[in-house]
Amino acid sequence: xxxxxxxxLKNPDLRPRLGELLVPMLVxxxxxxxxxxxxxxxxxxxxxxxxxxxxxxxxxxxxxxxxADDVRADLKAAAAAEPIQNHAILVSDVEPGRFHxxxxxxxxxVEVLSVGRYIDIYKDVGTPxxxxxxxxxxxxxxxxxxxxxxxxxxxxxTPAHAHPFVAGEDFCLVHNGSLSNxxxxxxxxxxxxxxxxxxxxxxxxxxxxxxxxxxxxxxxAALVKCFEELDGFYTLLMGTHDKLAxxxxxxxxxPAIVAEHDDYVAVASEYRSLxxxxxxxxxxxxxxxxxxxxxxxx
Amino acid sequence: MESVNVAERTDSATRVSFDLTTASVRxxxxxxxxxxxxxxxxxxxxxxxxxxHNLAVGVAAPIDIEIDGNAGxxxxxxxxxxxxxxxxxxxxxxxxxxMSGTVRVKGIASECAGASGHGGLLVIEGDASSRxxxxxxxxxxxxxxxVGHMSAFMAQAGRMVxxxxxxxxxxxxxxxxxxxxxxxxxxxxxxxxEEPMTDDDYAALTELLGKAGFxxxxxxxxxVASGRTLYHWNADAEQDY
Numbered sequence: 001x002x003x004x005x006x007x008x009l010k011n012p013d014l015r016p017r018l019g020e021l022l023v024p025m026l027v028x029x030x031x032x033x034x035x036x037x038x039x040x041x042x043x044x045x046x047x048x049x050x051x052x053x054x055x056x057x058x059x060x061x062x063x064x065x066x067x068a069d070d071v072r073a074d075l076k077a078a079a080a081a082e083p084i085q086n087h088a089i090l091v092s093d094v095e096p097g098r099f100h101x102x103x104x105x106x107x108x109x110v111e112v113l114s115v116g117r118y119i120d121i122y123k124d125v126g127t128p129x130x131x132x133x134x135x136x137x138x139x140x141x142x143x144x145x146x147x148x149x150x151x152x153x154x155x156x157x158t159p160a161h162a163h164p165f166v167a168g169e170d171f172c173l174v175h176n177g178s179l180s181n182x183x184x185x186x187x188x189x190x191x192x193x194x195x196x197x198x199x200x201x202x203x204x205x206x207x208x209x210x211x212x213x214x215x216x217x218x219x220x221a222a223l224v225k226c227f228e229e230l231d232g233f234y235t236l237l238m239g240t241h242d243k244l245a246x247x248x249x250x251x252x253x254x255p256a257i258v259a260e261h262d263d264y265v266a267v268a269s270e271y272r273s274l275x276x277x278x279x280x281x282x283x284x285x286x287x288x289x290x291x292x293x294x295x296x297x298x
Numbered sequence: 299m300e301s302v303n304v305a306e307r308t309d310s311a312t313r314v315s316f317d318l319t320t321a322s323v324r325x326x327x328x329x330x331x332x333x334x335x336x337x338x339x340x341x342x343x344x345x346x347x348x349x350x351h352n353l354a355v356g357v358a359a360p361i362d363i364e365i366d367g368n369a370g371x372x373x374x375x376x377x378x379x380x381x382x383x384x385x386x387x388x389x390x391x392x393x394x395x396x397m398s399g400t401v402r403v404k405g406i407a408s409e410c411a412g413a414s415g416h417g418g419l420l421v422i423e424g425d426a427s428s429r430x431x432x433x434x435x436x437x438x439x440x441x442x443x444x445v446g447h448m449s450a451f452m453a454q455a456g457r458m459v460x461x462x463x464x465x466x467x468x469x470x471x472x473x474x475x476x477x478x479x480x481x482x483x484x485x486x487x488x489x490x491x492e493e494p495m496t497d498d499d500y501a502a503l504t505e506l507l508g509k510a511g512f513x514x515x516x517x518x519x520x521x522v523a524s525g526r527t528l529y530h531w532n533a534d535a536e537q538d539y
Contacts, residue, residue, distance in 0.1 A: 028349075252428050252446070255390065255408065270389060271368050272349030285368075285387060287408055287427050290447065 001151045002163070002176040003029025003269045004256070006237045008144035008244045008296050011263035014278075015043075019140030021277060025266070026128045026137070026147045028273035032176075033149025036162035037131040038123025040172040040239050042298075043142030046091055046117060050078070051169075053090040053099065054113040054121045056159060064088035067107060075102055084135050087113075089120055096169075111160065111197075116170035118241040123148075123162035143298045146239040148174035155200045165203050167210030170241040175202040176254045176269055179232035205230055209238070223247050223293045237267055245295040252290035259283035265296045301343045304329065315343040323350055330357045330380075349389070354382050360399075371408075374401045377418060393420040396437050400509075409446070412439045415456065421510045428465060431458045434475055440510035450477050451487065459506050461514055472524035478503055480519045491525040 005025040009015050018041065026037060046052060055064070064083035068090060071079035077094035092099070096115055103110055114121040122135045128149045132138065148163035155161050164172035179185075182204035186196060189207055196203055208229065212222035219240060226236075226247065233253040238245045246267055248256060259266045259274045261283035268274050277283070288294050301315040302308070316326045326344060329335050341362040344353055351370035354363045358378040365373065368386035375394040384392070387405035396415040403411075406424035413429070415437030422430075422439075428446030431439045436455040444462030451467070453475030463481035470487020477490075478499070486492070495517075503516035 251448075252409070257389075257408075270349060270370060271387065272351075272370055275348035275368070285406070287406065290428070 001032050001153070002174075003032035003149040003273070004174045004176050004235060004237045004267070005029060005147040005149075005269070005273050006145065006174075006239070006244050006246070006265075006267040008265045008298060009263065010265070010298075012143075014263055015143055016141050018142045018145055019136075019138045021264075022140070022145050022147060023129075023132050023138045024276045025268060025273040026132060026149060028275075029149040029269060030128050032269055033151045034127050035152055035157045036123065036125040036150045036159070037128040037148065038121065038150075038162045038164055038174075039137065039145055039147035040114070040119055040121050040164045040166070041140045041142045041145045042118045042170070042239060042241060043120070044118055044241075050091055050093050051096065051115055051117055052120060053092060053096075053115055054119075055088045055090055056111045056113050057086050057109050059109070060086045062086055062088070062110075064090075067110070068092075070106065071099070071102075074106070075099065087122060087124075087135060114166045114172065116241070119166070119170045119172060119239070121164060121166060121172065123164065124159045125157055125162065143242075144239060144244055146172055146174055146237055146244065153178055155198065160198050161200050163202060164239070165200070165206035167207045168214060171206075171210050171213065171238070173202065173206040173209065173236055173238045175205060176235045176256075177233035177249065179205060179230060179234065181229075181231040185229065201232075205234070205236065219243065219245055219295065220293050227291055235269070242298045243295050245293065246288055247293055248288055248290050250291045256288050257285060258288055258294065259285050301341065309338075312338060313341040313343070314339060315345055317345040318348065318350055319346045323352055326353065327355055330354055330359070330361075330363070333359070336361065347386070351389070354380065357382070357399075368405070377401055387424070392422075393418075393437075396420060406443070411441075412437055415439070419506075419509060425462065431456075431475070434458070438506055438509075440506050440512070442510070442512060444481065447484070448487065450475060453477075457502060457506060459503065459510070459519070461512055469522050469524070471528055472522075474524065476502075477522040478519040479522060480514055483520075483522070486522065489525045489528045490522050493521045493523050495519070495521050 064081040068079040068081040079092040082089045163174040166172045179201040182201035185204040235254040301313040304314045343364045347367045347369045349370045355375040357380040360379040363382040365384040371389040373392045374382040378397040379399045382401045384403045389408045391410045393401040394413045396418045398418040400419045402421040407422045407426045409427045411426045411430045412420040414433045420439045423442040425443035430445040430449040432451045434453045434456045440459040447465035448467045450469045452471045454473040458477045460479045464483045466485045467487040469490030500516045
C-alpha cells in the first residue's frame with residue numbers, strides 16, 4: 001500500500017502557498033505509507049541556460065557550499081548551492097554531460113536526485129510529517145507538486161527507493177501498486193543503454209515512460225504504450241514541467257480521487273487528503289476510471 | 299429536535315452528535331455498539347467526517363445515523379437494523395456485508411459498494427465505481443447513476459438495480475442474484491445473460507425504486523441473470539490455459 005497526492009495550482013495567487021496546502025495532503029496519507037515520503041515540486045524561477053541539480057548525501061552536515069566552490073573552480077561554471085541538511089539544490093549553467101562524470105569522480109558519495117529547469121525532488125525515509133519537517137515542505141512554492149508516502153511491499157526502504165522516481169529532465173512519477181513485469185521492462189531498456197539506479201519496480205515504469213518521451217511520444221502516447229506494456233496494478237501520477245498526468249490500471253485496483261476546482265486540481269489516493277483544501281466543497285469530485293489518461297496543464 | 303453534542307447529553311436527549319474534529323472514530327463506534335448508551339437515542343449525527351474510515355461500522359440497533367459530509371472506507375460495514383445516510387461521497391466498500399437496515403449515500407461511492415451484503419438495502423444516489431455488489435448474498439442495491447466494471451461479480455443472491463449504465467464484465471460468474479439495468483451495458487461477464495422481464499421483475503423494480511426514491515418506469519429496465527452454465531464442471535469443454 002502507498003499514498004499518492006498531487007496538486008496543480010491554476011490560480012497563480014495560490015502558488016506561494018503550494019507547500020502549505022501540500023503538507024496536510026501528504027500527512028493525510030501516513031497510514032497508507034509510513035516508512036518513507038517524498039515529493040517533486042515544479043517552479044519556474046531560474047534563468048535560461050541554467051539547471052537545477054538536486055543532490056543528496058547520507059551525511060546530514062555535508063559541505064554543499066564547498067561542492068559549489070569546486071564546480072566553479074573545476075568546471076569553470078556558475079554554481080550556487082541551496083542546502084537543507086543532506087539535500088541541496090545546485091543551480092548551475094554546467095552541462096549535465098560534464099557535471100555527471102565530474103561528480104562521480106570527485107564526489108562519489110553524492111547522488112543526483114533530479115536534473116531540470118523546473119523540478120526539485122525531496123525524498124527520504126521516515127513518516128510523512130518527519131520528512132516534511134526535515135526539508136521544510138510547508139514553505140515550498142511553485143505551480144504544481146507530486147507527492148508520495150510509501151509502505152514498501154518490494155525492494156528496500158532507503159531514500160533512493162522512496163518516490164518520486166525521475167528520469168531525464170523535468171519528469172517524475174509516483175506509483176501506488178505493484179508491477180509484475182518490471183524485470184522484463186528493465187532488461188529491454190538496459191539493452192538500449194538506459195541505466196537503473198535501484199531494483200524498485202516503479203523505476204522501471206518511470207524509465208519506460210521517459211524513454212518513450214525521448215523517442216518522440218508525447219506524454220499521452222507514452223501512457224498508451226504503458227497500458228500495453230506494464231503488467232500489474234498501478235495508479236501512476238506524473239509531473240512534467242507544465243503538467244500533471246494520472247492513470248489507473250485496467251482493473252483499477254488502486255484508488256484515486258480527483259478534486260477539480262476553479263483554483264486548482266488535486267489528486268489523492270483518498271478523500272481525507274483533500275478535505276482541508278480551500279473551498280473543496282465546491283470542487284467537482286470524481287473517481288478516475290480505469291485505463292483513461294487524465295492530464296492537467298499549468 | 300436539535301442534536302446535542304454527545305458530551306453534553308441529557309437524559310431526555312434523543313438526538314446526539316459526534317463532531318470528529320474533537321471525538322475519535324473509536325469513541326463514535328464504541329457509543330454505537332453500547333446498548334446502555336444507545337438507550338433512548340433515536341438519531342446520531344456525525345459531523346466533519348472529512349473522509350474518515352470505518353464510521354458506524356458494526357451497528358446493530360434500529361437508529362438513524364446521519365453522516366454530514368464525505369466519508370472514507372468501510373462506512374456502515376456489517377450494518378444491522380440501522381438507517382445510515384451519508385450526505386456526501388464514500389470511499390471503498392460502503393455497507394460491506396450489510397445484514398439489514400438501510401444505507402443511503404447521497405453522493406458517489408467508490409469500489410466494492412455493498413460487497414458480500416446479506417440483507418437490507420443500499421442506495422447510492424450517484425454513481426458507484428467498479429465491483430459494486432461483488433459477491434452479494436441477499437441484499438438489495440439501488441444505484442441512481444452508473445456502476446463500474448465487474449459489478450455483481452459472483453453475486454449469489456439479492457437484487458441490484460442500476461438506473462444508469464453498467465461497465466464491462468457485468469455479472470461475471472453470477473449465481474442467483476438478479477440485475478436490472480436501465481442504461482447501456484458495456485459488456486456482460488461470463489455466464490451472465492439478458493433475459494425477458496416478467497411481472498415479478500416489474501413488481502420487484504416497482505418496490506425497489508419506490509424504496510430508493512427514484513421514479514423511473516420499470517419498463518425501461520432490462521434483466522440480467524445467470525445462464526447457469528458454470529454451475530457444473532464441464533469436462534468436455536476446451537480447457538484452454
